Amino acid sequence: MKIIRKLALGFAVAAATHITYAADTGFDMQTVDPEADRIALQNYYKSRFPNTEFADYVNGIYSVDADSREQWVELEEFPPYEFDVEKGEELFNTAFANGKGYADCFENGGIGIRHKYPYWNKEEGTVKTLEQEINECRVKNGEEAFKWGKGPIAQVSAYMAWTSRDKVFDIQIPADDPRAKAAYLEGKKFFYSKRGQLNLSCANCHLQGSNIRIRADLPSPQLGHVTHFPVFRSKWGELGTLHRRYSGCHKDSRSNPLKPQAEEFRNLEYFQSYMSNGLVANGPGARK
Amino acid sequence: MNKGLIIAAVLALAPTFAAAESFKDAFEMNRAMYGKNHTFTWQGKQYTTMHEEEAEAAVKATKANAEALLAKAKAKNAEVAKLGYEWKLTRGILTNAQTAIDKGEYRKALNLAAQAKYHARMGIQQYHYAQANWYLAVPQ
Known part of the structure; x- marks a missing residue:
């Protein structure tokens, strides 16, 4: 009897280890804890790059690689996105054919609101992004939607980001709607799932691979990823949106890429933006 | 030392140590080393490295x-x-x-x-x- 009791205790200890592990990882609706994820991510980077201040992660790879930063600081003396911000302002302030404009579609006339995106829309039961609502505004007012990815959509978004600089991200996951948490979890799962012929996840390059060379490139840290979008990438030679970048990354792993604003990408943006809570909006940015 | 705890721990960890080379591992190792059309033995039987x-x-x-x-x-x-x-x-x-x-x-x-x-x-x-x-x- 004594042996049975001891065996039972032993199994209980072994089982408890697994239960605790599951609770920590937060990989299902019962255990996922966005705030624990965010803190764990910050701690990961604190340990990985002890000399980088939390606030500096808004600068992507330039927060952790001194040589790249030096070049970027020079580039920022004459920011390559400046003309796009001006064009974006012009587009933003040009009335639609019906006399209305973007300011009529957004809170606070669309000024200083970038850091509130993406958000969970309870009525529609989905994550809404800024670019998505820019196009919805156009369609609602009888205009054609812009093409996703680059051009005018990125310019309007850049202007709106510009008016939001230094405002702190505080993305919410409403507790009264479990679908919001499910969308966050899907985004998190997407980030950590390996895909494509090269068998790479977002995390392989932008978590474990942060600042580790992939041929000539240094992948940026996941922390602060979304804060500086849209970005003017030297590789593109123009401005582009976050979802354009997502599609590019997807292709780089030799996956058949999803379309910009696909639900999976919006959930990914939701997860990534939540991870950047506490950081400021600093878009548009300039990147290699 | 508590014998019950030791026995339970051994039982819990046994699958980790006892796991023999799986067919997948054997196939992939032989495929990587010898390419296709190679014959190898796994658990007493012969297989080829063809996908x-x-x-x-x-x-x-x-x-x-x-x-x-x-x-x-x-x-x-x-x-x-x-x-x-x-x-x-x-x-x-x-x-x-x-x-x-x-x-x-x-x-x-x-x-x-x-x-x-x-x-x-x-x-x-x-x-x-x-x-x-x-x-x-x-x-x-």
Whole structure:
């Protein structure tokens, strides 16, 4: 009897280890804890790059690689996105054919609101992004939607980001709607799932691979990823949106890429933006 | 030392230490070392290092055989696409396989269809692996 009791205790200890592990990882609706994820991510980077201040992660790879930063600081003396911000302002302030404009579609006339995106829309039961609502505004007012990815959509978004600089991200996951948490979890799962012929996840390059060379490139840290979008990438030679970048990354792993604003990408943006809570909006940015 | 605890710990950890080389591990190691058409022994039986698609392509190069394998490859790719794990180059390979059939190059078509089907099958495996293991990379 004594042996049975001891065996039972032993199994209980072994089982408890697994239960605790599951609770920590937060990989299902019962255990996922966005705030624990965010803190764990910050701690990961604190340990990985002890000399980088939390606030500096808004600068992507330039927060952790001194040589790249030096070049970027020079580039920022004459920011390559400046003309796009001006064009974006012009587009933003040009009335639609019906006399209305973007300011009529957004809170606070669309000024200083970038850091509130993406958000969970309870009525529609989905994550809404800024670019998505820019196009919805156009369609609602009888205009054609812009093409996703680059051009005018990125310019309007850049202007709106510009008016939001230094405002702190505080993305919410409403507790009264479990679908919001499910969308966050899907985004998190997407980030950590390996895909494509090269068998790479977002995390392989932008978590474990942060600042580790992939041929000539240094992948940026996941922390602060979304804060500086849209970005003017030297590789593109123009401005582009976050979802354009997502599609590019997807292709780089030799996956058949999803379309910009696909639900999976919006959930990914939701997860990534939540991870950047506490950081400021600093878009548009300039990147290699 | 508490004997009950020790026995329980040993029982709990036993699968970790006792796990023999799986067929998948044996196949992949032999494939990596010797390429296709190599014979190896696993648990007393002999196997070859052919992927299932290579075996499917090793048939007479006829139009009917090429079309049949291409149809299988397309179906498998539709399956992986539905899961969201389609690989980037697969559709192009399927197109090239069809072009080869149209030109009467049935051997080439069989090989391309086999490659596309392999991509799709691997994508499906990748999906199931991700479903079960994605969380392992999350910082704690």
